[in-house]
Amino acid sequence: MNMSLLRVIRRLQSSFVAPQRPTLISTDAEKPNVEGREDANLFSLEYIPPQVQPEWHRNKLKYRLERMDCLRRRQAIDIPEFYPGSILAVTVADNYAPGKSMRFAGRCLYKDGFGLGCKFVLRNVIDNEGVEKMYHLFAPYIQKVELLRLEKWIDTDLRFLRDAADQSICEIDPNMQAESPLPKTEELPVYKGKIRLREIAMWEFLYHKQWPRPYNAYLEEHFIEEELIEREKIHWQTQSHLKYDICKHYDVTKIKAEIMDEMKDNRHRVDVADKKITADA
Amino acid sequence: MPRGMPHGNSFRKFGGPDKRLHLLKTLVNALIKHERLETTFAKAYETQKYVERLIDITKYGKSNLYCNDMVNFWVPEEAQQNKLFNVLLPRYSEHSRKYTRLAVLTEWTDKDMKSHGKMAVIELKGNPLPPLPVKEDNPHTLQNVLLAAAKQDWDYQRSNVKEN
Numbered sequence: 001m002n003m004s005l006l007r008v009i010r011r012l013q014s015s016f017v018a019p020q021r022p023t024l025i026s027t028d029a030e031k032p033n034v035e036g037r038e039d040a041n042l043f044s045l046e047y048i049p050p051q052v053q054p055e056w057h058r059n060k061l062k063y064r065l066e067r068m069d070c071l072r073r074r075q076a077i078d079i080p081e082f083y084p085g086s087i088l089a090v091t092v093a094d095n096y097a098p099g100k101s102m103r104f105a106g107r108c109l110y111k112d113g114f115g116l117g118c119k120f121v122l123r124n125v126i127d128n129e130g131v132e133k134m135y136h137l138f139a140p141y142i143q144k145v146e147l148l149r150l151e152k153w154i155d156t157d158l159r160f161l162r163d164a165a166d167q168s169i170c171e172i173d174p175n176m177q178a179e180s181p182l183p184k185t186e187e188l189p190v191y192k193g194k195i196r197l198r199e200i201a202m203w204e205f206l207y208h209k210q211w212p213r214p215y216n217a218y219l220e221e222h223f224i225e226e227e228l229i230e231r232e233k234i235h236w237q238t239q240s241h242l243k244y245d246i247c248k249h250y251d252v253t254k255i256k257a258e259i260m261d262e263m264k265d266n267r268h269r270v271d272v273a274d275k276k277i278t279a280d281a
Numbered sequence: 282m283p284r285g286m287p288h289g290n291s292f293r294k295f296g297g298p299d300k301r302l303h304l305l306k307t308l309v310n311a312l313i314k315h316e317r318l319e320t321t322f323a324k325a326y327e328t329q330k331y332v333e334r335l336i337d338i339t340k341y342g343k344s345n346l347y348c349n350d351m352v353n354f355w356v357p358e359e360a361q362q363n364k365l366f367n368v369l370l371p372r373y374s375e376h377s378r379k380y381t382r383l384a385v386l387t388e389w390t391d392k393d394m395k396s397h398g399k400m401a402v403i404e405l406k407g408n409p410l411p412p413l414p415v416k417e418d419n420p421h422t423l424q425n426v427l428l429a430a431a432k433q434d435w436d437y438q439r440s441n442v443k444e445n
Contacts, residue, residue, distance in 0.1 A: 241298035
């Protein structure tokens, strides 16, 4: 009797530990988003207001209201993160088109503007004819923005692709399959290739006179080194005072921190304004 | 747009962009060296903007590329650079924006001296020289006491709302 009782007690005192139930939430520390690729609800390049001098001319309430409107639009539609050089496809509502919507795919040449006025241009070459279309990022007639390929180029102004020797850079198949972009926790590699341009007589604009000179355009084919150095000297003679004029520089780091702080409160403000919740909550 | 701001440009010309930059560079260096200057009002007003912006830039630290570039241009002498980083930065580490004080001097009543224009004195705050006879707001008047208390309440409310 004593021995059997002892055996039962010994069995109850075993070193068996039940395994943890597997959960879908991972216990590893979440990697933060890379600086420069933050969540769009917190920060995006179009949230930075344009430079105004003097500083007290800036109407911060106006900028805050515009950012709230951008947040409202982003809640309705999914706008992916993209840079000039990436390939997009945009579906737009059109009353007179079959199916009431029209889809256009192309490579983004530039993305410019503040808040709701943020515009971008897509270029596609269809049947040897270059076609460009400009869209407002937050326009209400845009039904879908699909990111087909995420690329980041050194230049943010790729209008020299209109005069590229090989037009297949902008030839995009409308039925192209979307490639999954890199997650935001990793840094995006920047494209540093040089694009050949056709003869100077056919250029739309003298790209070697642009300052800063486009890095992704292969200008050494048309100009010798001395000419390009001359250009730099001319620019330095006329514009050297701007490089060190600290009061005219635009300090974006402080503004970025302020915007990120503000955007955390903006969702609450938007809900209060749209009367989804009361102000006390 | 107020007068004195052609095409929205709130800066003075001072004889051309390169001459202006050189003039401001000498004035900024002189302010850092002597901590108090007497010049015309126009020059003092412009140096005030540039000195405050320069100190804001030095707060990023010497390892920052932009800061290094700008400080090497605006303060080329090493003695003044050391003073800027070792003496002025710790002095203004808690100040948020206004590091200088601009005091306007009385105008000459004499007809001959009147053409000299409005003179002003610009000084860095916290300097070891005897203080200027500038009238500062009395913090002990009733209005200022109430205003300070209201400001404290507002800051407290804002910090509470953020935490919640």
